[in-house]
Amino acid sequence: MPQIDKPKIVLMVxxxxxxxxxxxxxxxxxxxxxxxxxxxxxQNSKAALKVYSVDNGVEKELQTIFIDPFADNWYIHLDKGDIDVFVKLGRYLENNTFVEFAVSNIVTTPRLGESEDRRVYYIDVSEQQIPTKDNNEKREDKQGAFMKKGYVALVLHSHIPFIRHPEKEDALEERWLFEAMSECYIPLIGVYDKLIDEHIDFKITMSITPTLMAMLQDPYLNNKYIVYLKKSIELSEKEIVRNKNNKQLSKLAEFYNERFNNIYSIYKKYDYNLMNAFKKFDKLGYLEIITCSATHGLLPLLSVNPETVKAQLAIGIQYYMDIIGHEPKGIWLPECAYAYSLDSVLKEFGIRYFISENKAIVNASQRPKYGTYAPISTSNGICAFGRDMESSYQVWSSFNGYPGDYNYREFYRDIGYELPMDYIAPYIDKKGIRIDTGIKYYRVTGNTENKDYYNREMAMKKAKEHGEHFANSRHNQINTVSRNMDEVPIIVSPYDTELFGHWWFEGPNFIYEFIKKSSEQWTSYELTTPGTYLEEHPFVQCSRPCPSSWGENSDYSVWVNPSNDWIYRDLHSCGGKMIRLANTYKEPDNLEKRALNQAARELLLAESSDWSFIIKNNTTVQYAAQRINTHIERFNKLYEEITNESIDEKNLCIIEDLDNIFPNIDYKLYRSIN
Structure with missing residues (x-):
């Protein structure tokens, strides 16, 4: 399959x-x-980009940009949004004639502000009827009686990229998973079980990404987690002895010992597989598990090859069904990144709703009548639930969010960094790199290096206060907005699951207190899930969500910027190659099929949005760049071997063992979309 060496320009938003x-x-x-x-x-001509808008098939030149002749990429700044744009690449001759080399794809830019279109149409998303302008009587019949004034939906996004490294003796990155299991997932499972034991009815939504599902069930990672957890218990026992003459530290060491043993008991209860717990809660109706794309690829930035977007979704949704046992109602789009092109493919896979950033709703067209207090629906019946900013700020805000309370545990003081190396060495990285152990003895205290000891009782008191305050705030918020609505309002509060327990140690206790308080009769709201809301209130305003993400500035700039934009040339190139492979190999032999499926895995793993996020935030940059490059190299090697009919089976076996995600993957999902 020869490559045609011709000019090409790719445009991204x-x-x-x-x-x-x-x-x-x-x-x-x-x-x-x-x-x-x-x-x-x-030498006598100038390299240039000519930028055009397209409106109803009519092209209009917006600007000409003279570019560095040695550059191979460029950022283009526009005066307005909500337009279809494409670019021509070429050179201007001395006589001002433009010689065109290549024409880009067309992209649609997001709306900059609220829509002026205030027309209101409704669609029955249960029956997928044609939108109608006024259906109030029918809408009331459908909704029926409801005792509360509104709903609150707590949505937790649970995700860790695929970090499985059997080729390394002690992979630091695997601890990302182990820490999240000990600090977030298992404590939340404990919270859910406690609420059920106390006969408290509740509903909560969690996205569990396919990569996380795969790792939570992986025997290799679970065996390593048992070793990790037993070492945590062992260290806490040593800490009890070491601190026997310090009353406060001795008490904290005993707390950690009890905590680690309780974590182990919960883990053992669910047969060393946390998905058993989440599936139980889903089956009982307390938890609505929603899906995500296969490896958390940021879909709008992959849409240059629509087939790769479809494959991300198809593989993720199928894996969800394989594990959970039923179709997902909703999806957490990676990074809440929405683009218009996703509507049709979400519809194709039976997705009923997605969680979106506030801007997706507020800047939608037609203008949503009730902002984020009600979902909106695309014309094909896919609903968007927007993030409520008031409840988000109460938790996320670095200035006045709950996690910053002085009584909560200080994240950045861990004995792994503070105790003598000869003592702590068995519990940190084998190469002697100091890392977190999970045992932290100090509280936030304030903006000072002189931290006070952590007081668990005081922290629990604060978690209770904050849980009750959050419930009261939602109660007042629903009371206020419901007065001006002829629909039942819903407050959607989405967060990263890993905030609760990892960054905010007391987060799971806060969730427990909030849910418990929400179950009391005085509240004006009821806890629900987006899927349940749509079943009970299927008449939804029809509006076009605005492309956005929940990243900085509500756009895609975290994932495409001068620090990380280099990745997309390779990702898009490999995506195109994968499509060609799928189109070409219609009846492969067994070895070819294995290689084709592994090539698909490598492409998926390279596409994870985590890598570009890490690079932008300048954290473990070397690891993120290495992961991208490693998967790209493996993909290209497989591509060459497949097309040259020279597959190295021994090397293929090694890669299959390393990157073993999605055992039932089907490379044919990459075949061209007609």
């Missing part, structure tokens, strides 16, 4: 005002240019 493009002009193209326009024509 970063924000409403900024586009990113990358391009290539081959030496062959430049020679043809010189041959046609004469010797010296390159």
């Amino acid at each position: 970063q924000s409403a005002n900024t586009l990113f493009c990358y391009y290539n002009i081959s030496p062959i193209t430049l020679k043809e240019f010189t041959d046609k326009y004469g010797e010296g024509s390159l």
